Amino acid sequence: MGDLQDPAQAVAWLRTPEAIRLRCHELLALGERDALPNFHVHFKALPAAADYVAAVIRENYPTLEIPYHARWRHFAAGGVDRWGRLASELRGRDKDEVARIRFDLCVTSVLLDAGAGPDWRYEEAATGQRLARSEGLAVASLHAFRAGLFSGDKDRSLRADAAGLLPLPPNAIEKAFQVGSGNPLVGVEGRAALMRNLGAALKARPDLFGEERRIGGLYDYLKASAVDGKLPARAILAAILEGLAPIWPSRMTIDGANLGDVWRHRAIVSGDLTSGLVPFHKLSQWLTYSLVEIFEEAGISVTGLDDLTGLPEYRNGGLFLDTGVLSLRHEALAKYALPVEDEAVVEWRALTLALLDRIADPVRERLGKSRAELPLARILEGGTWAAGRKIAREKRPDGSPPIRVISDGTVF
Numbered sequence: 067m068g069d070l071q072d073p074a075q076a077v078a079w080l081r082t083p084e085a086i087r088l089r090c091h092e093l094l095a096l097g098e099r100d101a102l103p104n105f106h107v108h109f110k111a112l113p114a115a116a117d118y119v120a121a122v123i124r125e126n127y128p129t130l131e132i133p134y135h136a137r138w139r140h141f142a143a144g145g146v147d148r149w150g151r152l153a154s155e156l157r158g159r160d161k162d163e164v165a166r167i168r169f170d171l172c173v174t175s176v177l178l179d180a181g182a183g184p185d186w187r188y189e190e191a192a193t194g195q196r197l198a199r200s201e202g203l204a205v206a207s208l209h210a211f212r213a214g215l216f217s218g219d220k221d222r223s224l225r226a227d228a229a230g231l232l233p234l235p236p237n238a239i240e241k242a243f244q245v246g247s248g249n250p251l252v253g254v255e256g257r258a259a260l261m262r263n264l265g266a267a268l269k270a271r272p273d274l275f276g277e278e279r280r281i282g283g284l285y286d287y288l289k290a291s292a293v294d295g296k297l298p299a300r301a302i303l304a305a306i307l308e309g310l311a312p313i314w315p316s317r318m319t320i321d322g323a324n325l326g327d328v329w330r331h332r333a334i335v336s337g338d339l340t341s342g343l344v345p346f347h348k349l350s351q352w353l354t355y356s357l358v359e360i361f362e363e364a365g366i367s368v369t370g371l372d373d374l375t376g377l378p379e380y381r382n383g384g385l386f387l388d389t390g391v392l393s394l395r396h397e398a399l400a401k402y403a404l405p406v407e408d409e410a411v412v413e414w415r416a417l418t419l420a421l422l423d424r425i426a427d428p429v430r431e432r433l434g435k436s437r438a439e440l441p442l443a444r445i446l447e448g449g450t451w452a453a454g455r456k457i458a459r460e461k462r463p464d465g466s467p468p469i470r471v472i473s474d475g476t477v478f
Contacts, residue, residue, distance in 0.1 A: 070338035073321030080320075080328055080345045081307040083300060086375050086419065089334055089344045093413060094420035096333055103333070104410040105417060106393045112421075115389035116428035122456055123433060123448035130433060132440070135377070135447035136356040137176050140204030144195045148208055161364055162289075166282025168360045170226035173281045174216050175207040176353045177260055177313075178239075181380070181473045183252035184464055188244055203243075210242040216261070228279035231265030234258055252473055256315070263313035274309040284309060289366060297361055298370045303354045307347060317407070318343070326350070329412040344416050346378050355443050371441045376422025378415035380467040381454035382446070386421050387414075387468040388457040403470040411471055422450060 067084075068075040079085050097107035123132065133139060141149040149171075156164050179200055188202035189195070190209070197205050214220050215238060218229020236258040245251045268279040276283025288297060288305055307326070314326040320339055328345040335341055351374050358368045376382060386392045392414070394400060404411050422442065430440050459465040 070336070070340050073323070073339060076339040077320050077323045077325065080325060080340060080343060081304065081347070083303070083373050083375055085340075086345050086347065087423070090346075090375075090378075090416040090420040091423070092334060093331065093344070093416040094424075097417060101333075102395070102413060102417075104395050104399065104413045106395060107417065108391055108393065109424075111390040112425060113428060115386065115391050116425050116432060118389060118457065119385070119425065119429050119445075119448075119450055119453045120432035122453040123429070123445075126452055127448055130435065130440075132444040132448040134355050134358055134443040135352070135449065135451060136359055136443075137172050137179070137204060137352075138356065138359060139447065140201050141175075141208055143197050143201035143205055144193065146193055146195070148205065152208075152212065162285070163282075165285045165360050165364045166280070167224050169282040169285045169357065170216070170224070170280065171208065171211045172356050172360070173284075173353060174211060174226045174261070174264075175204055176349060176356055177264065178207045178257055179203050179349070179352075180257070181252055181471070183250060184466060186243075186245070186249055186251045206243045213242075215242055226264075226281045228265045228269040228275075231261050232269065234261045234265070259315075260313055264310070267310055267312045270312070271309055274305065285360070285364075288361070289364075292366050295365065296367045296369050298373070299354060299358065299368050300370060300373050302357055302361075302368070303347075303350060303374060306350045306353055310350065329407055329415075331409055331412045331416070344412055346415055346419065348377050348379055348415075351375060352377055355446075358443070371443055372437065374442070376419050376426075376442055376446060376450070378419040380469070380471060381451045381458070382422060383414050383418035383454070383469070384458050384467040385450055385454035386418060388454070388461050391421060392417060400469060403472050405472045411469070414469060422446070425450065 067079055070076045070079060093102065096102050097105060100106060138149055156167065182199050182203055187196045187198050188206040190197065190205055214223030216226035216230045217223050218227050236255050239254055239258045243251055245254055268275045268281065272279060274284055274287050275281065276286060284305060288302060291301060311324055311326060314324055316324050318325045318328055327347045328343050330342045331344050332342065334344060354374060358371065361368050399410050426442055426445050429445055430437065433440065458467060
């Protein structure tokens with residue numbers, strides 16, 4: 067853990083999966099004693115929740131051949147293999163360049179994926195499909211990428227670099243995502259700012275992103291650190307957290323270092339610089355899961371995938387509320403939209419992440435799978451995220467989560 071009174075070591079620790087798990091399980095331990103300010107935890111409901119998740123997995127993947135929970139799934143919304151079509155156009159290209167293109171696409175798409183809100187839709191011209199939420203955001207970002215929105219070299223449109231991202235105005239995002247008075251997208255300004263901040267981060271770190279200051283340069287950096295064709299998942303996460311640290315809105319810092327997706331909860335008391343802080347790094351971890359496939363298809367094996375944590379977002383969190391594993395201590399929490407920094411939201415996210423660890427083994431048991439056969443990344447996909455969405459639709463006509471969170475377009 068190191069000396070957490072030292073600012074550099076405290077920041078480094080808060081960026082580790084161990085820190086994420088420790089702090090979230092500390093709050094779950096308080097929940098076991100019914101000592102949390104916002105939620106009750108009901109472990110007796112966990113077996114039924116595991117039954118529900120296992121049933122959803124069997125429904126979605128009857129052969130139990132489950133892919134990772136990754137951005138690539140959303141590109142196939144509505145049964146259209148959009149990435150496959152683009153990949154077919156890249157045949158004959160060097161495999162490392164294809165991997166760089168995939169990095170460029172995946173990182174921009176994931177960072178643009180924060181909650182869209184209930185009223186936004188994207189209409190795809192080629193198929194006529196009207197897509198909402200994560201699927202709509204994925205397809206919109208894919209078409210924006212293909213059109214060269216993120217490239218500073220219009221002769222090479224399939225890339226995302228500092229030259230293309232730094233000058234990106236909000237109206238470019240609005241146009242690409244078909245935003246209008248009748249089609250509002252949550253956090254448009256935040257998304258555009260995030261892209262500009264991404265451009266600045268690429269420009270500042272040629273050691274990570276290469277002399278072209280391109281997202282795909284991170285693939286080369288990580289490939290060079292692989293040993294005997296193997297790359298730890300935590301190495302991917304560490305590079306993302308280091309390289310992308312400056313892009314997040316400056317909410318909380320230690321000695322000037324931007325902490326990103328890290329929030330306060332009064333029940334966490336450690337007597338050092340990390341006291342009160344709960345790290346999640348949700349988008350960064352989902353991005354890591356999404357990049358794994360790129361390495362594996364490029365011939366590099368990613369190890370230690372279960373070192374990463376589950377994802378504390380509203381579908382997984384809604385699953386535990388809607389199945390009765392969690393309940394609200396104050397019903398008012400369900401009546402009003404809460405800001406993402408609200409302690410109740412921090413507590414909900416922490417409990418969600420810790421409970422994903424608790425539900426994983428019961429789900430594996432029900433499916434007759436080992437941890438190696440069914441890592442958390444597959445349980446999330448098969449899985450808890452899909453089950454959270456399904457039960458939300460069963461409980462509420464609009465499929466909304468049981469708690470509404472005000473997003474600035476950079477967290478979920």
